[in-house]
Amino acid sequence: MQEFLVIIRGDGRPNTDSAQDMQQHLQNWQHWLHELMASGNYVGGQNLESEGLTVLNSTTVTDRPLAEGKELIAGYLVLRASNAAAAAELVKGCPSLPYGSTFEIRAIRQLHLS
Template sequence: MSSSDYLLISRGQWEESASKEDVQDAIDRFYVWYEKGLADGVLKPGSRLENRGRQVSRSGITDGPFAEAKELVGGYWFIVADSLDHAAQIAAQNPCLAFGLTLEIRPLEAARARADVATNETPATWRSQEG
């Protein structure tokens, strides 16, 4: 079976009840896990995201991001795995999960976008019209 790349998105915030020392320990263990994953070829480089940003739409450009705290994206990385389940098993080893962060794993879509193919951007009303 050939391997594919999966996007790993880190979401949320640290639990308020956690001590800064415990969170720092999890962060330190994350970097050990991350560096080992890079060396083993199961992770590819990603990055933490800064707090500042811009939101661009047809209405213009505004300051952002505007997500709820539980939806905030803190960073992204890539996992190399044989399947989505395998990618999730790799992500489940991330030490930061113990303190409130959640990880979203998404397969990368190789095909170009098309309006007649249902995607994340397709409105529900369009989907119900497909037949």
């Protein structure tokens, strides 16, 4: 099994002000993550704040606005799968996919230090 970083772009929330719809969406996320955990495919992940710093070089750090909308990196997951295609199949079950979130899947290379 290999580990993959899944970069989640977009806020992926239902377009509604209904607290009930948002609660259902959160429950759908919890259910999906519990399934990934139970299958042994979930390694970790977190949501990210929409603000941060960018280090441009050794002397310049800026707090310029980060991307918004579809380009916003909302969070990440680390999944375990046999290959990238299998990781993509796991991501297809994400409850935010129907609401415009996109997912970039990248294999994590093992760092070998000598």
